Amino acid sequence: MLVGIALENNKSNTSKPKECANEMSQYLVAVASERCKRSYAKIFGYFAPRLRSYALKQMGNEALAMELVQDTMSNVWQKAHLFNVEKGSPSTWIFTIARNIRFDMLRKLQNRKEDICSDDLWPILCETTADQNEIPLDEQVTLEQVGQLFNHLPDKQRSVIEAIYIDGKSQQEVADQLSIPLGTVKSRTRLALQRLKDMLEDHD
Amino acid sequence: MINFHPTDKQLRQFAEGNISSAMALVVAAHCDMCSHCQEKVDEVNVELAQDIENIAAHEMTDPAFEKMLAEITAKPMIDTRPAIVPKIELDGRFFDVPRPLRRYVRNTGNWSKLLGKVWQAPVDIGEAGAAHFIFMENGGQVPEHTHRGNELTLVVNGEFSDGLADYDTGDFLVMDNEHIHSPHSNNKDGCLVFSIVDEPLHFTSGLARLLNPFSHLFFK
Incomplete structure (x- = not known):
């Protein structure tokens, strides 16, 4: 076991x-x-x-x-x-x-x-709720900025993000293509987006 | 601007978790609105975490640990979703509440007119105390009273005064039998507070004293 x-x-x-x-x-x-x-x-x-x-x-x-x-x-x-x-x-x-x-x-x-x-x-084990008045991230920043930060992502996260957001594949398709579990694709996506968001905030 | 905060001792007890549930709830809601106090709590957390790191650790060779590790890693991951943010509604006005109070919005009963321009809605927090959202309209006043136990109050939205001081959104108040006050709001938009009492209020002046035999029915 x-x-x-x-x-x-x-x-x-x-x-x-x-x-x-x-x-x-x-x-x-x-x-x-x-x-x-x-x-x-x-x-x-x-x-x-x-x-x-x-x-x-x-x-x-x-x-x-x-x-x-x-x-x-x-x-x-x-x-x-x-x-x-x-x-x-x-x-x-x-x-x-x-x-x-x-x-x-x-x-x-x-x-x-x-x-x-x-x-x-102590809401440490809850996903932080998005503020309803918050402007969506994609409206606040230019593609160029994202493109620069994108290169700082770890390779594994970047390839998942590329496949989904640039090639337009579904998460399941990415999982099949890379031969990894769907859950892994989901968590890599989430981590990558979180990381981009953090980097953008540091950027400001 | 927030002028009334929990004491450093209360913040430390909150970080330790050695605190009554009612006090913890109001302190948590305050910290959600007050970055100053949240930072203090974060500092204590770091300090307490270091105590754990520096502790003389048990041997890792205990077979119980091996069994535990196997059990844990057989469990699935838990995906949590951000919850919808509920708001407090009164007469078509919607109020945001601090994060620790959000779950209780569902446990909040109907608004009833308490006295004059004061409204209250009960919040079910079980045996932890009697909790209410209280709304004072512009010009609304709660009769002068003192407290048999503790009254914990957080100003959720607006401003009010009580003859002792002026309070603003985010302020944290602890009142006991040494405080006599008469909360009233002269704020254009009124004032919403969240309050927990462990004993009924005791009214101290004028006709309101007649309420005392029944005060458990109002501010219980």
Whole structure:
């Protein structure tokens, strides 16, 4: 069952925090775009033991601590595409997820019938809603600007975007052509568009 | 301009998650409107995340971790869609509400006229407290009152005064039994606030005192 996923037993992390953050960011992007299990195992190996210590301190109970670790790390796997490197480091993102899960767990344990949950309070696991008054991105910028930024995209993302937006192919056609799953095409498209958007914002 | 903010202590407790649900909701809604406080919360988040990074980590060799990793990576990805942004409607006017309150727009009951030019609509937040959207029309006034418990208020849209201070959109207020105030709005477009109380209000002047036996029916 575990074929291909090697756990990281390397407890000591010798890299500097900044480098570690960059490394973890890249793994998260790989999980988001390619469901890369190896990258996820790296993230898991680094964060799961730390979260367990944190959770044990917070919950004071081994079973609850492991539940908190599992729920937190499940969210990291299932919603990796919501991680935005512009908004902070992987450790901060993962801490906020753990904080939210702990908040909801404690209320459930106390049997409080409160209709307030962490997703309302700290909307970190929700896609940010587009402002209805916001002018669509494609009306704000010239094609030329986009063309320049386009070249900065990673090759894999660029080829998907080219096929869809220049050749006019459907996402399914692109998936067939490149022999990759449809989900991968979708996530590459999303990541590429997000990246372009971020670059445009930096550009201003 | 926003002049009234949560204290640094309240912001830290919010970031930690060690805070009552009602307080968390109003602080969250304030932070959505106030980049100044949001930045402070972000800073605390970074600090707390570092604590986790620096913690003495458990051994990774525990077989429970291996099982957990296999279970997690067998799960599908979750695709979330941006939700439609609901607005609060009153007499044909539509108000945007801060993101943390959006889900509760659906839980908001009908508007009823409270007194004179003051309207309120109950918001169901379960046992976390009694929550309302309250709208003061231009010239509308809530009679002078004090509080048995805490009253948390966020100015969602507009301006009002209460004899203690003047408040603007985004302001965050905590009132307790040491505060006596009489909220009123002289703003041309009135004022919409979101408020949570844990105990009924206690009216302190004039005829409004007659309301006290029934105040749980109004501002419960």
